[in-house]
Amino acid sequence: MSGIGARAITTEGLTKRYGDTVALDGLDLNVAAGEVYGYLGPNGAGKTTTIRLLLGLHRPTAGRAELFSVDAWRDPVEAHRRVAYVSGEPFLWPAMTSAETFEFLAKLRAPTRGPDGRDVVGTDVAYRDQLVERFQLDTRKKIRALSKGNRQKVQLIAALATRAELLLLDEPTSGLDPLMEMAFRGCIEEAKARGQAVFLSSHILSEVEAVCDRVGILRRGKLVDEGTLEQLRHLSAQTVEVTFEGPAAELPELPGVAVTRAGVNALRFEVTGSVGPLIAALAEHPVATLTSREPSLEEIFLHHYAGSGGNVDG
């Protein structure tokens, strides 16, 4: 692996327009080597566009995208040597079996000697066989005879077995059943333990919450929030529910606190920032119970989309 702090992904002002549609608008992204980064956004927010630009499959309208300091558009072959990719739709060769597909994809990234004299990733065949076992795939079946979930497994296994320094995963678990999804999470943990960086684009929040170190939230082609889960929670509202002995108290308006009625004797407070002023105000009232919980990723996510109409299609 590269030295500490080396960047797996760097984008600066990355912008893509398709005709009049702005799919991605000035994206600045940094993912460190070895980091597991969750990339969240609803359908049409620009997640797949980002990945296509990162892979140099589409040309940036402005800005640049680099993988391990190699420009993805100018020198895609060099950039891809250290990267493995899983697309949301498994586009494979229908007449080939899984075994043949593995062989083909492995041949395409035969080990080559990098500039620093080390072997750059080929494919770890032993690990691949192990993954085939774990994901319960029949490799003698032709791709056209596989269900979508099974085709997705073929892609995943091929990518995971490369041991590439960066895994670019675009909604990789679409079509997988819950058992296989758990197996997938296990693989990501293993990748993390080996020091591989993972860029996980997803809208399955529990998955991102379970495996990611850092999360970015994309909305209409712009990164609207980014940070560790703790940081995001800190910035977002946390929920405090209070039950009073007797009718709910009348509290003065507090900055950063929104109140809703949660029952005859109960109020729910959405608090952004410190809860200090709220506690101070409550101290003068007969509080029976007080529960506080941190927002889930889902709430953080919905917070960013609430009232905005959510997704941008097309």
Added chain:
Amino acid sequence: MSTASGIASAPRTSGSRAGVGLGPARALARRAFRDARIRTISFAYLFAAIAYIQPVSYRHAYPTLASRIAFAHSFADNKAIRLFYGEPFDLLTVGGYSAWRVGGTLAIFAAVWGLLAAVRALRTEEDTGRMELVLSAVIDRRSAYLAALVAIAAGVVILWLADFAGSVLAGLPAGGSAYLALATASVVPVFVGVGAVASQLAPTRRIALELGGAVAALAFLLRVIADTSSGVAWLRWLTPLGWTEQLRPFTGAHPAVLLLPAAATVLLLVAAERIAAGRDIGTGLLPARDTADPNYRLLSSPTAQALRSERASLIVWLLSIGAFAYIIGVIAKSVSSAGISKGLQKEFEKLGSGSILTPIGYLAFVFIFFILAVSLFACAQIGAARHEEADEQLETLLAQPVGRRGWLGGRLLLAACAALVLSLASGLLAWAGAVSVGISLSLPKMLEAGANCLPVALLFLGIAALAYALVPRASAGIAYGLVTVAFLWQLFGSLLGAPKWLVDLTPFAHVGLVPVQAFRGGAAAVMLGIGVVAAVAAVEVFRRRDLLGA
């Protein structure tokens, strides 16, 4: 224009067909018609153009009765020409000549259109999984099937109109033109039936097209044998391409023969419907082999893998071109210039190769068709590349450490090598056929004639590649269109009396037809040069554009 959904949601109370309204079926038929419109329009242009060109060029080339009699005499026994156009019944009138040339040529295109239309509307829809979605709506299988047929029938009417309009514009009488167009169009429904049955048997689009293509090739072969061998004229009754001859437009019409294509069509379509009603959606009657022991050959690079996936299609091309070349070689023996006036021989020279009335002259002339075939092959290869991009396997490929230059360059190299093999095979097998019937011919000369296909084919390969890089979605139409137009222009440009510089625009005009004419090295070098420059430009342009899905 009212939209499909508008019709589907209209509150109709018609309860026909066991509670299924006509709305969904109508929406489906419209969709199918729209899907096929580009192919239908292209073929309609072709039909109109050929129907127009033949009578006009005949009048121009043989203005007097005397010249027509001489022409007819020369062709009375010319099996070599019959091979392409079928048996001529009357070559003294514009109508009789047109019936022979228009009917003979367009019957083959009509078969191709019918096959493509049926497989596209039936098997492809299942192959892609769209049929499941359709059948999950309030529509039964039979209605969906009938809707597809209605859409195809509309296409047939358009082709008929195009053929009719071309003939009428060229000055043929309306009634005769209508019947000639009907004779040509009568081939279409039969092959729609063939395509429909093939779509029920085959589990994939590709196999369905191969099955249907085999039937079409057999039909053509039967007609060729019936038209060129003595004593087996009855074979003509066994092939739809023979029926269209037996309809005899302009030469004593036999409309009762129409019962044959009608009966065959009904039989095939009903059989297809029966099979469709009883099988699982998404499968064919033929078993699909879904598991296999791994075969790791030809996986070492994207180019090797492209060869692997194109293997079957390459073999089909090789067999077809090889078989055709062999037959041409055998038939060349029947060509003779005995009894043909000098003046008429001069007319034939306009066809492009000097005297085509000797076996060798005929072979040389016929190679223009092999040049056409290899050029079409080049277009098909670019089509396959586009297919890989449209189906997005290319995205999977280019996400690996695989360069775009390497991918497209490899594809082009593969196409060029395959074109070379096809070219040499055409020369070799024409030689083998000719030698087998005792024509004395030099093998190196015939290999040269074969290799002579290459410059034009590579020119079109380069241009098709450039079209692919610049306008991926339209590239197939542009490539096939250019080749077809260039070829027709070569055949008919001079007959129509176009000035030389205008005729010279087509690359086909710059081919020295070996072995009668000398190989034209300068022209070949120019064509190769343009092809290579276009190919290099294509690779560079492709490197700079976004990948584009279907």
